[in-house]
Amino acid sequence: TAAMANYQTHEHDVIVIGAGGAGLRAAIEVSSRGLSVGLICKSLLGKAHTVMAEGGMAAALANVDSSDDWKTHFRDTMRGGKMLNNWRMAQLHAQESPDRVRELEHWGAVFDRTENGKILQRAFGGHKWKRLCHVGDRTGLEMIRTLQDRGVHQGIEVYMECTISKLFLDNGKIAGALGYYRENGDYVLFKTKAVVLATGGVGKVFTVTSNSWEYTADGHALAYEAGAELIDMEFVQFHPTGMVWPPGGRGILVTEGVRGEGGILTNSEGKRFMFDYLPESTKNDYAATEDEAKEWVDATINHKKSEARRPPELSTRDNVARAIYVENKEGRGSPHGGVFLDISYQDSERVKKKLPSMYHQFKELADVDITKQKMEVGPTAHYIMGGVRVEADTCQSKVPGLFAAGEVAGGMHGANRLGGNSLSDLVVFGRRAGTGACDYVDALKESPSINEKDIDAAIEELEAPLKREGGLNPYDVHKEMNQIMSTHVGIFREKDEMAEGIKKLEELKEKISRVSVASDKRFNPGWHLCRDLKNMIIAAEAIARSAHSREESRGAHSRLDFPDADDKKWGKLNSACSKDGDKMKLEHTELPEMPADLKELFD
Numbered sequence: 121t122a123a124m125a126n127y128q129t130h131e132h133d134v135i136v137i138g139a140g141g142a143g144l145r146a147a148i149e150v151s152s153r154g155l156s157v158g159l160i161c162k163s164l165l166g167k168a169h170t171v172m173a174e175g176g177m178a179a180a181l182a183n184v185d186s187s188d189d190w191k192t193h194f195r196d197t198m199r200g201g202k203m204l205n206n207w208r209m210a211q212l213h214a215q216e217s218p219d220r221v222r223e224l225e226h227w228g229a230v231f232d233r234t235e236n237g238k239i240l241q242r243a244f245g246g247h248k249w250k251r252l253c254h255v256g257d258r259t260g261l262e263m264i265r266t267l268q269d270r271g272v273h274q275g276i277e278v279y280m281e282c283t284i285s286k287l288f289l290d291n292g293k294i295a296g297a298l299g300y301y302r303e304n305g306d307y308v309l310f311k312t313k314a315v316v317l318a319t320g321g322v323g324k325v326f327t328v329t330s331n332s333w334e335y336t337a338d339g340h341a342l343a344y345e346a347g348a349e350l351i352d353m354e355f356v357q358f359h360p361t362g363m364v365w366p367p368g369g370r371g372i373l374v375t376e377g378v379r380g381e382g383g384i385l386t387n388s389e390g391k392r393f394m395f396d397y398l399p400e401s402t403k404n405d406y407a408a409t410e411d412e413a414k415e416w417v418d419a420t421i422n423h424k425k426s427e428a429r430r431p432p433e434l435s436t437r438d439n440v441a442r443a444i445y446v447e448n449k450e451g452r453g454s455p456h457g458g459v460f461l462d463i464s465y466q467d468s469e470r471v472k473k474k475l476p477s478m479y480h481q482f483k484e485l486a487d488v489d490i491t492k493q494k495m496e497v498g499p500t501a502h503y504i505m506g507g508v509r510v511e512a513d514t515c516q517s518k519v520p521g522l523f524a525a526g527e528v529a530g531g532m533h534g535a536n537r538l539g540g541n542s543l544s545d546l547v548v549f550g551r552r553a554g555t556g557a558c559d560y561v562d563a564l565k566e567s568p569s570i571n572e573k574d575i576d577a578a579i580e581e582l583e584a585p586l587k588r589e590g591g592l593n594p595y596d597v598h599k600e601m602n603q604i605m606s607t608h609v610g611i612f613r614e615k616d617e618m619a620e621g622i623k624k625l626e627e628l629k630e631k632i633s634r635v636s637v638a639s640d641k642r643f644n645p646g647w648h649l650c651r652d653l654k655n656m657i658i659a660a661e662a663i664a665r666s667a668h669s670r671e672e673s674r675g676a677h678s679r680l681d682f683p684d685a686d687d688k689k690w691g692k693l694n695s696a697c698s699k700d701g702d703k704m705k706l707e708h709t710e711l712p713e714m715p716a717d718l719k720e721l722f723d
C-alpha cells in the first residue's frame with residue numbers, strides 16, 4: 121500500500137509542473153506574492169525545451185518599425201490563427217508582451233541592439249512589422265538564463281529530474297500530485313492547493329519532430345485525466361524548415377530567422393517557388409518580384425527604411441510547409457526529400473554573427489558550411505496549437521485549482537501560431553497563471569486532502585510494467601504510434617486515412633496496456649517510456665479524432681478532401697476533447713464572441 125511505499129512528501133501552496141519559460145515565469149509570480157511554490161521539472165533546471173528557441177520573441181515595441189502597435193500584433197496573430205484564436209488571449213498577449221520583454225531586460229537579459237541602443241527586432245513570417253526581439257539565434261537560452269537566475273535568487277524550491285505522473289483531486293478540486301525521480305525511481309508526493317501546468321508540447325507523438333525528448337504530452341494527459349478539456353488538438357504546426365539530412369539530424373529545427381534574414385527557398389530546378397504559393401488574400405503583403413524581395417533584404421541588412429514588401433519565404437508556416445511538401449510530391453525536391461534554403465549569398469561574417477547556432481549545427485551535423493553552401497530543409501512537427509482550455513485572464517482550466525500556461529494551453533494561437541508568438545505567450549500567460557493560482561489559493565476556504573487509496577492506485581499503475589513479464593517492448597510500441605500518426609494524421613489529411621489511423625490507435629491502446637520492462641526502477645528509461653506512452657496516446661487520439669471531425673482546411677489543418685476553409689460551418693467552432701468514463705468525448709463548442717471595437721480592426 122502507499123502507506124508502506126517509501127515516498128517523500130512535500131507541501132506547497134502552489135506547484136508548477138514544468139520549468140520552461142512559462143513555468144519559471146509562473147513560479148516567479150507565485151513566489152513574489154509570498155506563497156510557497158515548488159517548481160518541478162523532468163529534466164535539469166535550465167534544460168527545458170524553451171532553451172532551444174532560436175528566432176526570437178514577438179512584441180510590438182516598434183523599435184525598428186515605428187508604425188507597429190499592439191493592435192497590429194493582435195490582428196496579425198488572429199489572422200495567422202485563421203480567426204480561431206481565443207480573441208481575449210490574443211488581445212492580452214499583444215498588449216502585455218512589450219512589458220514582459222522590458223521586464224526580462226530589467227532582470228538582465230541582453231538582447232541584440234539597434235544602432236541607437238534599443239532592443240533590435242527582426243522580421244518573421246506573418247508579422248506585418250519587424251517585431252521579434254532576439255539574441256542572435258539563441259533567444260530561448262537567454263530567456264531561460266534570465267528567468268532561472270531570477271527564480272533561484274527569489275528562493276523558489278526546485279525539484280529536478282522528477283516526472284509528475286498523476287494529479288489528485290479532493291471533491292473535484294486540485295489536492296496534489298505524484299511523481300518519481302528519473303534517476304532512482306523513488307516516488308514523491310506533493311500536497312498542494314493549486315497546480316500550474318507548464319509542460320510544453322507533444323512532438324514525440326510524430327516520427328520527425330523538432331521537439332526534445334521531454335515533449336511526450338504529459339501535461340495534456342494529466343489535465344485530461346483530471347477532467348479538463350483539450351481544445352483544437354487537430355492543429356499541429358509542421359515547421360517548414362527542419363534538417364532532412366543526415367538521418368540522425370532529421371527534424372532538427374532550422375530557424376525561421378534564416379528566412380527572416382533573407383534566406384531564399386529554391387527547388388531542384390533552381391526556381392524560387394514560394395512566389396507561386398502565396399494565398400490570394402495575402403498576396404499584397406509580399407514582394408511580387410525577386411528585385412522587390414532583394415530590396416527588402418538590402419534594407420534589412422543596412423537598417424534602412426524601405427517601401428519594399430517582404431519576401432514570399434516569409435509567408436505563414438503552414439503555407440510554406442505545404443509548398444515544400446507539394447514541390448517534393450511533384451518531383452522537384454532536393455536529394456534527401458526537402459528543398460534548398462540559401463543564405464550563402466550574404467556576407468559570411470554577417471551570417472555567422474546573425475545565425476551562429478545554424479552555422480555550427482550544419483557544420484557539425486551535416487558538414488555543410490552555410491556561408492558557402494545551400495542547406496537542405498523540409499517540414500518537421502514543431503508545435504501544437506491545441507491544449508488545455510483555460511480562461512484567458514486567469515489561465516484556470518475547468519478543474520478548480522488547475523491552471524495551464526505556455527504550449528500546453530490551447531486557444532491563444534488558434535489554427536496556426538506565428539513564429540515568435542510562443543516565447544511572448546510563455547511570459548505573458550506564465551505570469552497570469554501565477555497570479556491566477558495565487559488568487560485561487562487566497563480565496564480557498566479549506567485545505568484539500570489526498571485520499572490514500574488514490575496514491576496506492578497511482579503507484580500500482582506505475583509499477584505494472586515492471587511486474588509484467590514477457591510483455592511488449594515500449595520502444596516498438598512508440599515507433600508504431602509515430603508511424604500511425606505520421607502516415608494517417610500528418611501534413612495532409614483525408615477522411616478514410618484518418619479513420620483507419622483512429623482504428624489503429626485503438627488497437628495500440630491495448631498494446632500499451634501490455635508493455636513490460638526490466639524490473640529495476642533505477643536508470644530505467646524504458647520504464648519512463650511506458651508511462652509516457654499512456655500520455656502520448658491521449659494526445660494522439662485527440663489529434664486524430666479532432667482532425668477527422670473538422671471537414672475543412674484551416675491553418676495547420678489541411679484536408680485533401682476539404683481543401684477550403686468553411687467559415688460558415690467551422691469558422692467559429694473549437695473542437696473539445698474530454699474524458700467520458702473510458703472513452704474520449706469530442707464536442708464542438710462556439711468561440712467566444714469578439715467585441716465590436718476589436719472586430720473593427722478586421723474591416
Ligand code: FAD
Nearest residue numbers: 138139140142162169170174175176284320526527542543
Ligand atoms: P518547455 O520550455 O518545453 O518546458 C516544459 C517543461 O516541462 C520542462 O521543464 C520539462 O522538463 C517539464 N515537464 C514536462 N513534462 C513533465 C512532467 N510530467 N513532470 C515534470 N516536468 C515535466 N518559439 C518562439 O516564440 N520563438 C522561437 O524562436 C522559437 N524557436 C523554437 C525553436 C525550436 C527548436 C523549437 C523546438 C521550438 C521553438 N519555439 C519558438 C517554440 C517554443 O520554444 C516553445 O513553444 C516553448 O519554449 C514552450 O515553452 P513551455 O514553457 O511551454 O515549455
